[in-house]
Amino acid sequence: MTDHVLTYMTFFPLAGMIVVLLLPRDRHELIRWTSAIFTVPPLLLAVWLYHNFDITNPGLQFREQIPWIPAYNIQYFIGVDGISISMVLLTALLSFLCIFASWGIDKGVKGYFALFLLLDTGMMGVFVALDFFLFYIFWEVMLLPMYFLIGIWGGPRREYAAIKFFLYTLFGSVLMLLAILALYFSSEPQTFDMTQLIAQSNKYGTTPLAIWPFDHLRWGFQHVVWMALFVGFAIKIPAFPFHTWLPDAHVEAPTAISVILAGILLKMGTYGILRINFPMLPDATADLAYVLLGALGTWNIIYGALCAMAQKDFKKLVAYSSVSHMGYVMLGMAGFTSQGINGAVLQMFNHGTITGMLFLMVGVIYDRAHHRDVEGFGGLASVMPVYTAISALAIFASMGLPGLSGFISEVLVLLGSWQKYPILTVFAATGVILTAGYLLWTIQRVYLGPINEKYKAMPEINARELFTMVPLGIIVIIVGVYPSVVLDLLRASLDQLNQTVVAHLG
Amino acid sequence: MNGFSPQDLNSYLVLGAILFSLGLYTVLTRRNAISVLMGVELILNSANINYVAFAHFSSGGVDGQIYAIFVIMLAAAEAAVGLAIVLAIFQIFHTIDVSATETLKE
């Protein structure tokens, strides 16, 4: 059991999918519970993983390495280290909670949960895969269920959103594929094994290329590959200007899917950059980080916050806040300091939990009022105090209020980036003000003020909804008060990773 | 062997080339299925002239001639099929109202 723990975590949901497919289509309760049950083992294993993870070891742990297509040196190679562990845990948790958040789905239940479980496998796979080819497979596998989940169970403009998401992501991933191949062929012996590719990172030259028809390219091989990968990841992050699929996808997707999107899919972009661009192409990273991670990240923070401020649709507002918050991650990793990079990954984790809560929170009132117009509510605090309380927690966490998890990561990021880019940091820090601005405004418009007669009788948040939010809330507080619970997992690997890049800073 | 004479390979080739061009021109400019078929026949003949000429001047032996014979055979086969199709179409128009028939263009 223990030496295949990751495999089990990854493929349990797949097994679940098969089982669900075998169930009769109209036994909805049965299907729901089955899928819930199949997400439990990964969660338990995640807890186990958390306990047995060696925080002193910067290298890979729980690795499994089996040849797959020997002819091309493709292997089934998975494992975790500080870079991925937090994401693995988050995935296990969120996919468990989101099953319950999806309880309300009553159209095509079977298909929904089957696809959901497939998606679960895909996500988990992306975070544990250490073979480039495997990584790509999982990366794409995730795409299809997402397309259908948004496209079939989404809102009115679901088709547009689904295809937009699909095209954007595919465009990114094919570029990534080219980059992968380029790396594969420049490695010796040719391999998809990430660890080996990293070991040979010195091979990938930075001498200017002459690619027909661009014979006078200023960039070297590394830069070109870096860019190809970066675009692929930036679309997922989503970094300006590749972010416009996000609002649509979020708005149209059903609540649980929005949670997954924001909580996990967005992280894959930044995760990919850390896992691949940083160690594999350190020189290019060193050259391009300032503009494409630092500056762009800062821009994301401010731009996202501003856009969020202008939104009338509650879900869109949250979506844009994600754009803003993912900016911190980019800025942090560009700082090349222990604080920055750790803060970045912590921010990934926190954003996963916090935004998860936010979307669930929106889902609660959407299920009751069937609209998401921020202006359309008001005075909910007196109608549903418990809901208000927990929402406030989520919102304040997202605001980066001290004592809650968001604060830790944001401060670490800003602190970490100051050393290299003080000016950028100053700008990024103004994001703190903007964020406070639009979130407080939202609170005021939705929860405070005179009671909106329309919703006098709105039922208080129910136990199931509470069950999906409370665990996240607890995590938010714990991490805020005692961040070591997460930071200790990351530190060793991330500091090492950071060092490898810092060594190439010129 | 300059100039245009029966002892000169090139003269035959040029002849073939001219036929080929004429055939091509027919195919190009004609809208009419049968005319186009005629153009094809011209092309085939031009090729045949080449083959026979080459057989005579270049390779010796009769390989080229045999090739030509096969070309002629297949030309016949093709023509037969082509005619059959034309006939089929022709018959269709006896029975179905043409104004209602849509063409292949979407």
Place this chain on the structure above:
Amino acid sequence: MEHPIQTDYLRWIVLLPLLGAGLNGLLGAPLQKRIGKWWVSVVACAPVVLAFAVSLAAFFKLRALHPEQRFLIDRVYSWLSLGSLHVDVSFWVDPLSAVMILVVTGIGGLIHIYSTGYMHEDRAYWRYFAFLNLFTFSMLLLVTADSLLLMFIGWEGVGLCSWALIGFWYHDHVNTRAGNKAFIVNRVGDFGFILGIFLIFWTLDQQGHGTVTFREIAQSASLFQGQQIWGAGVVTLATLFLFVGATGKSAQIPLHVWLPDAMQGPTPVSALIHAATMVTAGVYMIARLNFLFSMAPLTLGIVAGIGAATALMAATIALTQTDIKRVLAYSTISQLGYMFLAAGVAAYGAAVFHLMTHAFFKACLFLGSGSVIHAMGGEQDMRKMGGLRKAMPVTFWTFTIAVLAISGAPLTAGFFSKDEILWQAYTSKHSLIWLWVLGLIGAGLTAFYMFRQLFMVFFGDSRADHHTQEHLHESPKVMTLPLVVLAIGSIAAGWIGLPAAFGHNLFAEWLEPVFGPHEEVHASFAAEVGLMAVSVAVASFGVFLAYLMYYKRSLAPERFASIAGGFFYRLFHNKWYFDEIYQFVFVGGTLLLARVGAWIDQHIIDGIVDGSAKTTAFISWINGLFDNYVIDGMVNAVANITYWTGGKFRKVQTGNINSYLYVILAAVVVAIIVKLRFSS
């Protein structure tokens, strides 16, 4: 300072209120419903009182120590430890924070007790106390934190609580807006604060001493010497950043605008948060980092200047206000200005001294006004009051004492602390004479508007409507008792800081380990007494004017109002138009930007995306056109096979072969030509 004394009970000073907050926050509602409000009150007040007791214990522990070792620390756990950044959750008490925790828990405790009376009728009683406790916790965290980062938590925490309590009656958007204003303005300050922290940390880190802990910063303060960034001295810039934070919290120009609106909250809240404790955090922070500020004369100058300016400006506004609480609010701003003035002339001791005395009399004033409002049934407009002194004697007397104190009547606390400040402003080598002048004028104005308030509220005959008059009554004991205590405080608190002239300044001495030896100003006894006389004179003049205008009514205020065509009056009455300007520039600007951003997103970026999609579609359409019309259309146009049916011509298309052949042939020809050119 080498080996601090480890203790393990300081944490309780901080945690007890948190406990109260947690209990009331989670169980308050059911408790209140099932068992009743008194239980909530116990849960709320007990922790604070206990915390006060612990603080006293800590205080006496310190007293017992040799001045050089007056320093207790309680390390709880390691909070953050990344790279060179190591931050513990640990609390410390040194003479300075000792003063603060005593003030916070002491006065805070009183206000808690007072609130049990004041808020008794409120439905959300439990919520009120939950937040009040939470505030106490944050404030204590702020003052006992041993590192900048931990302090920042308290710093923002108090902001949150102030937001929650200002907007306590959230059904009215006026309140919630006031709350948001407070929070956001504070955030602007925090923005400066956090940047200051970064700058300090990295500057030290470059020299291998990266830290955010006060003690270590103090030890390696020398490292800042000569450090430059963006062409300015690091210390100057860092202290300026921090000062931005201070202005935000302590409502100094230009970030003072939130405090008056904050009066929307319940009065005890105004007393605790917006008079006694939170707003003084800025002063505390500067005092805490005095060694840095002392290294940055430029910053000090700015601090002093802004302090003096605020003191004066707020006073002028206070002259024209008619809302009983707003007058107090502006007087608070003005008094805070004095404190910054003091800090700005490096007289940190004086600043903290005034902070303490101010806490007493201002709390007293607010609670007094609260008691009045309570009696008037929520009425806050002074013009509708008057003649209350018979109806509510206790309130009247305590209020009067406080007014005397704030006006600087001799032998009251305010007298000593304010004179200390003016004296320092006059003599300090960091100071300029005009600072003293401004301070002096401010003092005069203060005396004027405070007495104006006193007269308008308590003297003359009542201007309230009949109904209210009938219900006039003295407040219950739980409310008057604190008033009395505070009134006593507003007199006695001053005596521990007697000016050097009258002998021995205990307070300065107590703070010496923190601020270093109080540099001796070589001025004669006569000079000091002389200055006192002057300020007393100015003050009395203000009182006299107020007497004429609002008691004797022999002098019409309008006369003054109409000076310079009423320009000044309008300026003061409209608070120097700060709100309007900010609303237009910042709020408007941001919203505009936001809309622009959203528009760009929707139209430009998505435009490009959809555009590219459209282009592709368009190309394919063209392409289709080519297929279907250019090629086949040409074919359709000209007749094809024609054959006989019913005497009509019928066509069948051979399709697009011809036109395509053109293309092909052209391609081939070109290819061959190219080939020719290159091969020959």
Place this chain on the structure above:
Amino acid sequence: MDLGNLGSLDFFYPESILTGTILLVIALDLVLKNKRVVGILSLLGCFLALGATLQLYGSSGGWLFQRMIVLDNFSLFFKLVALAAAILVLLMSLSSREVETLHQGEYCAILLSSTLGMFFMASSTNLLMAYLSLELVSITSYILTGFLPHNRRSSEAALKYLIYGGVASGTMIYGMSWIFGMTGTLDYAGIHQALFSGAPNRVALFTAFVFILAGFGYKIVFVPFHMWSPDVYQGAPTPVTAFLSVGSNAAGVAILVRFFFPAVSQVAPDGSWRFLSGVEWPQFLLMVSMVTMTLGNLSALGQQNVKRLLAYSGIAHAGYILMGLVVLNNEGLQAMLFYIVVYLIMNVGAFLVVVVVANATGKEEIQDYRGLAWRGAVVPAVSMAIFLFSLTGLPPFAGFVGKFFLFAAVIKQEFYLLAVVAVINSVISLYYYAYIVKVMFLDFPEPSDGQIQTSPGAGILLGLLSCMTLVIGIYWGPLVAFTNQSLKFFSK
């Protein structure tokens, strides 16, 4: 090994079996009443031939019939592909309403002779044989296209097809005649020898090659010889369309490779091919490839008729397949072979779905697929989705692996531009493939749309094909090995 006519017969079983079957079918068709038997019979014949071919696979190889055709793994590979196509199409035909109305006997006979023609296309090593086999396939294709009785669409398509075919093959033989003139022989080996010993005129050679490409390209359906395919695909009976789309495409590739690689290029020990210096047909193909995939995809965007759409997507895929040629090395060729197999599976699958839907509704417009998944046709819908995504090239489906190898080969040779064009194209292609999927799943059926029954046979076949698509996508080792092995050209 260089055998005469009699000696060759031992290595000629597959062809002989097919021929026998053809004759038998024709004969039986005259006497039998139950036409289904004919179909079964021809299936049997195909399976027999399949067995025979497999049995020959891997043998040392050699020239047969006086160097008319060659026996090597490469040719056998394409024979297998042709047989597979034939078998699948026959199965498809058995479950197709459309075909039931036809003259089964002739239908099968023509189909089989077409298959036989493909056999010869794959194995001919003589200009004459090449021409003959090409014509055999062409003529049979015309007939199959025009097979629908009383259907103007079908007949017109046939006529069109015939005319294009005539022009293309005419041009081709004209080009061939020049080769013959320059080398004095029709035999590939001779041609190779002559070309590489002498110093032929580059221009003449290039012209000849271009003309010959017309003939081949018209079978592979690459631009600009593609114009017939949309109409023909739409007009022909669906199974025939499927057959043409995979069979003649593959055969065309075979004959093209056979001529342009072993005959007129030289292979270096490292498996990279050197073309005659100064005769840049690879560059020509490079351009053609880019144009083909782009034009195909763009044209597909607007289509409303599924068969027509698949026709254009077929053009696009021809472009992808060409990528494997232009890189001029064995990786490329191997990737190409791999892709052909994969394309066979997924494309036939897609057309099978078309047949299923057409059986129920008799329509082929995309709109008729509205909410397919919710109309009791889950299996066809899901498998269609799989095929389409596979055609797009998404993992974990076979199509991805195919594209992956092609890209790999291209990038290895540093044809970055081509790679980028191909990548952008596959993104574009997603758009119309996903559109069909959207219609099937994301739209919901109107009351007017009836339920759709799937015959068990078709259901099983679909399941089989989609499973293959999935399995190859995840574990393709064996197939790679097979294609690797199939890359043996016999020479000397």
Place this chain on the structure above:
Amino acid sequence: MDLATVLFYLIAVITIGSAAMVAFSRNIIYSAFSLLGTFAGVAGIYIFLGADFVAAVQLLIYVGGILVLILFAVMLTHRITDVQITNRAAGRLPGLALVAILLALLIHTIRQTPWAKVKEVVYAPTTAKIGDLFLRNYLLPFELASLVLLAALIGAVVLARKEIRE
């Protein structure tokens, strides 16, 4: 300039002339008939090239077969009552230009190219040799061709007879 050459010129002129008629004539029937001239002329060329058998085949199959087929088709699809069949053609000029250029290129290339040469050109009856080769070297193509013809036959029947079933 001997008789042969004159004759050759004559035949060449006939061939090209009638081919031109096919290409340019506005009347499909004229085109069809002038095709006869071309075929015959080509047959003559074959004679010049010493390919007597091919010439015979050409006459038999082309003139006797294909041409008849074509004429049949023309007649069939042509309205029997004498309506002038318009046979307009589009894009003559561009076509002409294009083809002219191509022709020029071809001729240029032909002249440039060093074609293979035999030692000495022989004139000998070929029929026997051809027959022999058909049964030896070209056995397979021969059989294949028969298959093609068979398929074509069947196909033609199927396609043409379909309306009988109605």
